[in-house]
Amino acid sequence: MSETKICIYPGCERPAVPADPRGGPQPAFCDLEEHNALTAHQERQRLAKEGSTEEKEEASG
Numbered sequence: 001m002s003e004t005k006i007c008i009y010p011g012c013e014r015p016a017v018p019a020d021p022r023g024g025p026q027p028a029f030c031d032l033e034e035h036n037a038l039t040a041h042q043e044r045q046r047l048a049k050e051g052s053t054e055e056k057e058e059a060s061g
């Protein structure tokens with residue numbers, strides 16, 4: 001059971017914070033405060049919206 005869990009926040013590849021030694025499930029997110037179930041959900045919504053305009057990925061400038 002030494003598998004490293006990765007933060008499930010879209011685009012985040014940081015390792016998830018380790019489970020609390022006192023017990024409980026391991027969090028699915030890394031130690032960044034802004035990475036949590038709510039922001040991950042919002043980010044997915046945002047990405048889903050932007051998915052249709054993926055071709056315009058290049059920024060001008």
Ligand SMILES: [Zn+2]
Pocket residue numbers: 007008009012013014029030031032035
């Ligand atoms: Zn993260």
